[in-house]
Amino acid sequence: MRIINLSVDGLHQAAQRGLYDWLEEQDADIICLQDLRALEYELDHDVFHPKGYNAYFFDSGVKHYNGVAIYSRQVPKALIYGFGFASGVDMEGRYLQIDFDKISIGSLLAPAAMAANESQEVKMKFFDDLQAHLIKISRKRRDYVFCGNWAMAHKARDVKNASAHEGDVGYLPHERNWLNQLFTQIEYTDAFRKVNNDADEYSWLPTEGDLNGSEWRTDFQVVSNNLANRVEYATIYKGQSFSSHRPVIIDYDLEIE
Template sequence: MKIISYNVNGIRSASTKNFFGWLQATDADMVCLQEVKAMPEQIPEIIALIEQLGYHHYWFPAEKKGYSGVAILTRIKPLHVEYGCGEEWIDREGRILRADFEDFSLMSLYMPSGSSGDERQVKKYAFMKFFDGYIDELRQAYPNLIISGDYNICHTPIDIHNPKSNANSSGFLPEEREWMDLFLKRGFIDTFRHFTKDPHHYTWWSFRAGSRGKNLGWRIDYHLATEPMLPRLKKVSILPDAVHSDHCPVLLELNV
């Protein structure tokens, strides 16, 4: 089974760069999208393409047009889809969508960024605090859980191209990295690092200064899986050659 997580930085923009030709070639079973920046009713042509590829599709857009929003595309019809998390301000921004299947649940997550200023950094910390309790409770009902998405956090120095100069940058702040430490220690697996220990693997690059060509990036997109999923983990690949966005996709392969 192939599961892709991809912050597309606008599904309409990505679709003009042969996103759907690429997606067809991947033959992915499930796709978690972040930052779709569209409501389904705004993109009938894109919806038609998704359905032609054989996917059921579920959308949780932000109330603000052209902002945030998550989606899940899946060839296997879920038993249940949960839209949002019940926290009003988070749900207004379209950040959490979950699909429950027979033997596991899959969440598409788009954590807030704090890079635009102090106010959003405070919101990011509020999200992180809420998310801890929310996931602790959710895992009681759904122990086999994969949370795929853009966490907007580099966990360790090998996850960022220049840890020293970015020591005070949102996304690599000590408080954010400590949160990721504790989140993993409570029973989650960073599936990419489970298989790959070496540096220079990134999932996001600034549009500035030719950063992508020089591979001056950040690894902020993850598939985190609960520990009971460990026997099913087969392979995880970052796919930097997919260039529909300033992010690139991450592919998780599971044993069926």
């Protein structure tokens, strides 16, 4: 099973840059896209519904703002829109999940807290609620793959010239600690790092503000530990630019039922 995830900075723009032509060549089983910046009714053109895939969208209800999508070759058993956090803070980002018999795959866009109108407090509330959710579902007899733009990097090798960015949002101590807990205490695995330990693998190249010109790995596929040994191949595609993010491609020794 091949899963591709990409944060697109606007799906219309990414399509114009050749995203769907490239995806057609990748033979992916699941494609998870984030930051669509489009409402679902604006995506009724055939280009946004590639042949051979079932398309699912979850927009923000606000034009030009966030939104996620999943394309799946197989028809899922169920769809889940959002995490359903009691605080409602999950709607500050976006999450869409498709369920099969034994596995669930989600497309996640986390609040970035980098723009002036975005709050670091809201971002960490989102991740606090997400942590509680991940602990709860880890007790279920089901495996999960969470694909998306997590808006933070984990270790120094995930940020180019990391020492210069220690005070920057996305690489703050409490953000790195959250990811440490996720990967060491809560029984989830960074699928990419399971098979690829290269230090120069970055998925996000900021184009604005103080971070312009830097390179980060903020786009992950986070899997249940039961799936860790099923990861066969992982790469970040650098051959073509569709947005400020790069596609993450991971192959698993799995079949969807």
